Amino acid sequence: MPRRRRRSDCPINFAVETFGDRWTLLVLRDLLLKGRSSYSEFLRAEEHIATNILADRLQRLQEDGLATRGADGRYRPTAKALDLLPVLVEMILWSATHDQGTAAPAEFVERARHDRDSLVAELRSSCTTVQTQTP
């Protein structure tokens, strides 16, 4: 399957082409923010992703260098994926501000608002820790 050709070299377009669809960002959320790593864990997402869609997105994440699959069958975020944490945090902040009915932990939002960088650093290191904890 030839990968769809890129429409432009704009950085926003690159982001769109990497995770601008209805599922990829949710898988990344589970991978980066919810500490999920196995197929069945991703399948449990409350948005109810279909098995074929999930398999496809996990494949793409690997192709795009955002995740690796270990011998144990668990998916781990790469550094490239970890660098998306600021994007995710800003999205959460935006949704929490503008969507009444959004279910973001108030504590998280407050922290993101006042102490964004240290929150990102913490999330980052918690991912890394989990990553190395299974020798």
Add this chain to the structure above:
Amino acid sequence: MPRRRRRSDCPINFAVETFGDRWTLLVLRDLLLKGRSSYSEFLRAEEHIATNILADRLQRLQEDGLATRGADGRYRPTAKALDLLPVLVEMILWSATHDQGTAAPAEFVERARHDRDSLVAELRSSCTTVQTQTP
């Protein structure tokens, strides 16, 4: 036309459902970062958006409270849209870091890296200025 029902109350999901498609974010980019405001200006986007798609996205942006259409037929970002600037900036930073071949102005990227908050503030006020400049 009934609007698609939301899949969950997760803030990331809210973001996905608002601009998680292949075009909305590009229109927002033009609106927020490129100072474009008229239909023909958006149509000039290098990604070549079709007329019906553009009309649809402009409509949705209004429905979602991200843009307003003035009597002059020009589209203006709302405060809700301006609050997406940090998200866009983080995306640009991420793409500039991880996509060789991305065409982001080096000056902009440096500024974003070292002086993110003031850059966002500047972008925000430049939008506002443009907005009020036609009395």
Add this chain to the structure above:
DNA sequence: CTGTATCCTTAGGGATACTG
């Protein structure tokens, strides 16, 4: 210039069955 309308094609997605 700012869009509608139409037609057509394809990719994306959902349900479900099945396999190692």
Add this chain to the structure above:
DNA sequence: CAGTATCCCTAAGGATACAG
């Protein structure tokens, strides 16, 4: 458990033509 494989269907998208 961790996926493939199908089937089917709809929404999304592209190309144009047309209209006020």
